[in-house]
Amino acid sequence: MRPSFARIRALAGKEVADLRASKGVLLGPIAMLLTAVLMPLALAVGVPAWAGEPLDDTADLVQLARQFQVPGAGGLTDAALVQALLLHQFLPLMALVPVVGAMTLVTTAIVGEKQARTLEPLLATPLTTAELLVAKTGTAFALALVLLALGVVLLVAGAAVTAEPGVAATLVTGRVLALVGGVAPAASLVALTLGAIVSTRAKDARAAQQAGVVVVLPLVGGFVAQLNGQTAFSTGDLLLATAVLLAVAAVLGRVAVHVFDRERILTQWT
Numbered sequence: 001m002r003p004s005f006a007r008i009r010a011l012a013g014k015e016v017a018d019l020r021a022s023k024g025v026l027l028g029p030i031a032m033l034l035t036a037v038l039m040p041l042a043l044a045v046g047v048p049a050w051a052g053e054p055l056d057d058t059a060d061l062v063q064l065a066r067q068f069q070v071p072g073a074g075g076l077t078d079a080a081l082v083q084a085l086l087l088h089q090f091l092p093l094m095a096l097v098p099v100v101g102a103m104t105l106v107t108t109a110i111v112g113e114k115q116a117r118t119l120e121p122l123l124a125t126p127l128t129t130a131e132l133l134v135a136k137t138g139t140a141f142a143l144a145l146v147l148l149a150l151g152v153v154l155l156v157a158g159a160a161v162t163a164e165p166g167v168a169a170t171l172v173t174g175r176v177l178a179l180v181g182g183v184a185p186a187a188s189l190v191a192l193t194l195g196a197i198v199s200t201r202a203k204d205a206r207a208a209q210q211a212g213v214v215v216v217l218p219l220v221g222g223f224v225a226q227l228n229g230q231t232a233f234s235t236g237d238l239l240l241a242t243a244v245l246l247a248v249a250a251v252l253g254r255v256a257v258h259v260f261d262r263e264r265i266l267t268q269w270t
Helices: 005-021 023-051 059-068 078-089 092-116 119-123 129-162 168-172 174-199 205-227 235-259 262-268
Strands: none
Touching (some): 005 129, 023 092, 023 129, 059 078, 078 129, 078 168, 129 168, 129 174
């Protein structure tokens, strides 16, 4: 059976309406967004200003900033170089924003409907399993991307207003775009498909969300490695990671459709 975009669109509209009725679901993703924006700005701008110690007074930080060579930072002052370094070191946090958002939304959408006994009528309709999952994961993915875009805009705008001249421009280079426009959305797709698979068996949304650790841990590991100066991911590295994540998401998407047992959910979900 060919997928019906009309049915997918109708179900996606229902998902948005359900989200408006339970805005508390977004608290976790919004908290992650604020952390990804405010933490780097606080460390790069707020703390030095509060302490009255300019960043370029710390020789070790200046030397590290010069060695790291942030893309697009040529010609910046020492203080601006250090600020750019700190903002870039914390950029992987931004990649977690859509991952947390996607996992939270999709698990709540599926498990929540099972608990509220509203999934049963959907499964009794001509709606196919693929259409059901596309509508639920697609809606969650779109909202996760909105959160990501909002976070990036806030970070760049915050840097433009509070940081040294030229620092904000380093946040719109190819390397940054590969991270927030490639790795972050691809990782959120993996989280979505994995969340959909786990949610078909789980009876509690929080238990299903624990599967997101599989996606979060590699991102956190990369963040820690970069923070410690153990590695610096190039644009090519990030594009390769994006391709791998998209391949994994495609495989998990097929698995999700295969393991979504409609009859079992209808009879054993209580």
